[in-house]
Amino acid sequence: EEDGYDLWLRYRPLAGAERAAVLRQARELVAPALPSPTVQAALAELRRGVQGMTGLAPADGKRARAGAIVLGTPASLPPALRPTGLDRLGNEGYVIRRIAGATVIAAHTDTGLLYGAFAWLRAVGTGVAPHRVDERSAPRLQQRLLDHWDNLDRSVERGYAGESIWDWWGLPGVRDPRYIDYARANASLGINGTVLNNVNAKPEILTAPWIAKAAALADVLRPYGIKVYLSARFSTPLELNETATADPLAPEVAAWWRRKADEIYRAIPDFGGFLVKANSEGQPGPQDYRRSHADGANMLAAAVAPHGGIVMWRAFVYAAENPVDRAKQAYDEFQPLDGRFAPNVLVQVKNGPIDFQPREPFHPLFGAMPRTPLMLEFQVTKEYLGYATHMAYLGSMFEETLQSDTGHAPGLTVARVIEGAQAGHPTGMAGVANIGSSRTWSGSHFDQANWYAYGRLAWNPQGSSRAIAREWVAQTFTRAPRALDDIVVMMMDSRDAVxxxxxxxxxxxxxxxxxxxxxxxxxxxxxxxxxxxxxxxxxxxxxxxxDRTASGSNALAQYAPAIARRYADPATTPDTLLLWFHxxxxxxxxxxxxxxxxxxxxxxxxxxxxxxxxxxxxxxxxxxxxxxxxxxxxxxxxxxxxxxxxxxxxxxxxxxxxxxxxxxxxxxxxx
Ligand code: GCW
CATH class of the missing domain: 3.90.1330.10 (Alpha-glucuronidase, C-terminal domain)
Structure with a gap:
């Protein structure tokens, strides 16, 4: 009985010619000698997929020959099997080419091979004939993260899919096999980082017992190319009574965070870094000491920089009571700080200026901080769109934001901004996870599509939400053409309905x-x-x-002149945003x-x-x-x-x- 646990990685039996075609092209798997845990994960997934679709597991092959799937890096592949397209592929990209009757999956790293293996399975799962799979792909963003709003008691803020998947009680000793399935699902999309705990963070998460739990999760997720990050409460050292203040400019505070970072990196050598919600909704922050967001972020950034870590500093702020227009606050606080953040800080901006509403205009900070790497934060969990009950496919909403023209330069969409068109590296996207321990992971079958769409758009922010929906339906529900079309139509209508x-x-x-x-x-x-x-x-x-025009709060003035002019007049404001601005x-x-x-x-x-x-x-x-x-x-x-x-x-x-x-x-x- 289908219960949804397998997500889009179902690999259900094929019949007839389709089955025969997969068997012909996946008779054996050939991998580099002494495969790393990552390559082993890729092989295991290919085995699982082929076995599921055909009933037969591919053999372990030694040599590349017709009917084999060959995984290799430029170093491991014989010259005759080195596909074109490997240059400028980056660390995580992959190429899939047919060479001499074999299917070659090539990449510069083992993680790239894993992504390539998933891409082959996705292609076949969506109905591409196995001898036709031919692909070259590389992610357009560096950090592709899920942010879990998971609390240490396993409740999940704005989570509608059961308790947290992190069994904190059992960790670090008990490693639920579900973590591996979580890693597989994320790796299949190219998600390469996960923030384990809620942005409304507790100081305890940075104490030794919790670092050990996070380290255990990092060990499980590492082979799948996923790094672990933690949300940090700004006042942690003060609240743990280890400093007398949390002032970011106090030397004892900076020293505490450096020691803390060293401690974390001893346990998690590839720890990703910190996510911080500061001076927002009652959370502590640098402004408590009359310091700026940049002062706070840079102090933490200095602590993780020697280890290659990053700080994601959220721009979602509305600290003081705001009688005029809360929509303006993030821009007012952050835009003047453009260029003042350390190179390993990303400012993480929600898609719109209020809060994950069913529809918002894009956030005016996009395009307005050309010297600061901006990350985009989407909410995958449906806090404002009907929880896990209503059907609302968010792919089209994400696409709407990503394709919004910021008006700051020709063609400078939100997608281009986060791809680093203005500020250079680093780049990233964050999705507030909709994952819990529900059997369906996301609390409903169709909410899985939002996890999927988020991951695919984090890999390629230029992607089409409709094409992504088609892929998802084909793998998750059916490839029967009429039914597939109908389900896609439903998905594409659903958010508009909401x-x-x-x-x-x-x-x-x-x-x-x-x-x-x-x-x-x-x-x-x-x-x-x-x-x-x-x-x-x-x-x-x-x-x-x-009224957000000049006669009202004038939030419009935060947008580029071209946008501000268009939206200043109700006659030229899209009706979808009419009462937002007028x-x-x-x-x-x-x-x-x-x-x-x-x-x-x-x-x-x-x-x-x-x-x-x-x-x-x-x-x-x-x-x-x-x-x-x-x-x-x-x-x-x-x-x-x-x-x-x-x-x-x-x-x-x-x-x-x-x-x-x-x-x-x-x-x-x-x-
Ligand atoms: O959407 C709002 C939520 C809060 C959340 C906050 C945030 C984590 O209602 O629950 O807190 O945003 O994004 O920080």
Whole structure:
């Protein structure tokens, strides 16, 4: 019975000509002598894959010949088998070529070979004939990370997939085999780093017993090309009573962190570095001592630099109460620090200026800090998009951000910024993981696609979310063409549906307080102004929306002039972001001919219809999907339809109570 544990690495039996074709091209595996643990992992995966698809395991071959899969580096491959395309491939890239009837997987490192092995399996798994697999690929970003918001008690902040996969109680001695499957899944995408603990970090994580646990995980993950990183609480030495202050410019503090880094690197020689959330949502930071983010980041960077480590310093800040516009705070604090960060610091910026909303404009820091490496942080877990219940394929959302033109230079999209077009190396992307110990890993079958899409886009930020969805469906559900197309259509519609029934036309942050599930646009009494939904929609008798133009908070001025000009006028602002940037009267005519009010209602209605459409399409797919997974998805879609209606009804009723307007005729979607 299919339970989803195998993710996209299912390798289910092929039949007939397809099976025969794989058998012909994968009769034996040839690897360099004395294969490293990484090459052994590649061989094991190829064996598992071929065995799964054909029922027969390939033999261990000695010589490259027709029908063999040959893994090798330029040093190990005989000249006749050295494929073209190896130059400028970097450390992690791979080439797959057919040479003299053999399939040669070549790379400069063993990790590249592992990625190549997974690429071959992916190609075959998506229906490419094995004798046609021909590929050259290298990652466009250096750091491709998952950020786990996993706490030391195994709870997961904003996690909807069960408790943390890290069994801290059992570690370091007990090494759950699941860690290996986690590593395989990540390596199959090219994810090469994992931050083990929540950015809301505890000091304990940097004490000896926890370093030993992290070291055990690092040992398990290392053969798969995955480095371990830790979130560090800025005040750790002070809170452990080992210094009298956490002031980053105090010599005893810098010395403490240097010693701590040395201690960590003794246990984890390839430790990746620190991730830090400072002076945000109550976390301690350098500003507590009137020092800047750069002062704090650079002090930590100096501690890990001798070991080759990096510091990822988050730009998600809203420390002081912000009565005017929280969206402006990160830019205000960070942009003036451009060029002041040490070379091994990356500033990690969320995709949008508020907080992982169903839709946000891209963050204005992208393109505005040309002398600072910026990392992009996506949220893979669906804090604001229906948890692990609603179907919302995030690939299209990620692509929307990545392909946003920052307007700072011709062709300078967000993707180009994080690829280092302005600031040079280092480069990276982080995804807040949606992984837990649920049998499906992600709490639902379709949420696995978000892990997959994140990983593929971290490898290639120019990738197409639709192509990625096709790949995922082919490996995870079916290659039957009609069914595959239908599932991809569902995925590509799903996030749009969520935007429509939750926050259409640029609305944002109107969800329930604290848990962030369900609508609560009426909430107005929370202690801090920027926690209240009314702060964001500003609906009143006259109209709705947040004026971020010059007549309002002027957050628009943080964007490049070309973008700022376009978005300054509601007529040239995309309707998807209209109420993000403008406060407009309810009776404003929209391009559709409707008033703004009628348009808003129409979008909510549309969202409900789209959710119902997902359910209907899925029901028709029953013949193509195994019973258990079909039923588990169907149940969630039922909930999604109900909750879409809840969002629509609650938001419309509330906005009506404010506007005093009647429901436009015929608006209620048919039951
Ligand atoms: O999205 C918000 C979440 C917090 C989270 C914070 C952050 C880890 O509601 O739970 O804390 O962002 O990104 O730091």
């Amino acid at each position: 935007v429509n029934y939750m926050t259409p036309l640029g609305l944002h942050h109107i969800m329930g307080t604290g848990h962030h599930h369900g609508p609560a646009p009426w909430v107005a009494e929370l202690a801090r102004p920027e926690w209240n939904p009314v702060y964001y929609h500003k609906a009143d008798r006259g109209g709705i929306g947040f 406060h407009l009267p309810w009776d404003r005519p929209m391009p559709s001919g409707r008033t703004l009010w009628a348009e808003l209602v129409a979008r909510y209605d549309l969202g409900v219809m789209q959710a119902r459409g997902l359910r209907t399409r899925w029901a028709a797919l029953a013949p193509f999907v195994d019973a258990r997974r079909h039923a588990e998805v169907a149940q969630r879609l039922d909930v999604q339809v109900e909750e879409a209606q809840w969002w629509r009804d609650a938001c419309i009723a509330y906005f009506q109570s404010v506007s005093g307007l009647a429901l436009p005729p015929g608006s209620r979607p048919p039951a």
